[in-house]
Amino acid sequence: MRTPVIIGNWKMNLAPSEAKALLRELRELDLDQSVEKGVCVPAIDLLIAEDILKDSDIKFGAQNMYFEESGAYTGEISPTMLNDIKADYVILGHSERREYFKEDDELINKKVLSALEHDIIPILCVGETLEERESNKEEEKVRNQLEKDLKDVKDSDIEKVIIAYEPIWAIGTGKTASSDDADCMCKFIRNYIKKVYGEDYSEKIRIQYGGSMKPKNVKELLAKENIDGGLIGGASLKASDFEQLINYKK
Ligand SMILES: O=C[C@H](O)COP(=O)(O)O
Numbered sequence: 689m690r691t692p693v694i695i696g697n698w699k700m701n702l703a704p705s706e707a708k709a710l711l712r713e714l715r716e717l718d719l720d721q722s723v724e725k726g727v728c729v730p731a732i733d734l735l736i737a738e739d740i741l742k743d744s745d746i747k748f749g750a751q752n753m754y755f756e757e758s759g760a761y762t763g764e765i766s767p768t769m770l771n772d773i774k775a776d777y778v779i780l781g782h783s784e785r786r787e788y789f790k791e792d793d794e795l796i797n798k799k800v801l802s803a804l805e806h807d808i809i810p811i812l813c814v815g816e817t818l819e820e821r822e823s824n825k826e827e828e829k830v831r832n833q834l835e836k837d838l839k840d841v842k843d844s845d846i847e848k849v850i851i852a853y854e855p856i857w858a859i860g861t862g863k864t865a866s867s868d869d870a871d872c873m874c875k876f877i878r879n880y881i882k883k884v885y886g887e888d889y890s891e892k893i894r895i896q897y898g899g900s901m902k903p904k905n906v907k908e909l910l911a912k913e914n915i916d917g918g919l920i921g922g923a924s925l926k927a928s929d930f931e932q933l934i935n936y937k938k
Pocket of ligand 1: 697782854858859860861862898899900901919920921922923
């Protein structure tokens with residue numbers, strides 16, 4: 689039985705004063721304890737999240753990191769910095785980083801390995817463009833990303849990884865993949881893990897769906913056998929929406 693995991697990805701939103709206000713609101717909510725929950729905040733908000741969420745069961749993490757521990761890498765944050773503030777997660781390979789910041793699979797793989805080495809849970813994002821879906825290439829695209837991004841990840845580490853299936857055409861567009869299509873791709877990912885790591889790990893690994901997940905569609909998506917949670921952009925920026933997402937079972 690996999691614990692559902694719902695994580696907010698604030699993206700480049702909420703300056704420290706706004707972050708403080710939302711995190712304080714989140715801390716006061718009555719949230720379902722059987723759901724693992726967290727927020728991945730901009731780097732400048734990380735210390736605030738550490739401080740405000742320390743006595744709550746809401747975890748937190750970063751939206752990116754470099755793979756080295758320290759050095760001359762202007763503008764980057766490192767896994768040891770995230771360890772220092774006890775960050776739980778780091779989002780890696782988000783399609784926005786792949787597209788706008790030209791991150792390739794080789795770099796993403798180094799980051800995944802580094803996160804695991806430093807006990808930070810990587811939330812690895814994979815997914816196809818609209819063009820790839822329309823030409824029936826979604827499985828090929830995602831398989832290729834998984835092969836490269838998870839290269840050299842050990843059997844003992846694979847179940848720590850959270851994989852977020854995010855069809856790029858559904859991100860921030862209000863278009864959600866149908867629950868059947870989303871489940872089908874999450875199943876495809878689970879089968880890939882089964883083939884490479886075996887059935888036991890494939891049953892344990894958690895696979896999220898991301899792309900316009902909202903209070904109105906969360907129940908249907910999370911009722912699907914292979915969808916274990918959500919990576920939420922827009923709807924994680926409002927406490928009442930986030931509350932409804934976490935409390936989707938109620
Ligand atoms: O990381 C989150 C995803 O990109 C989904 O964003 P969205 O919920 O705003 O569509």
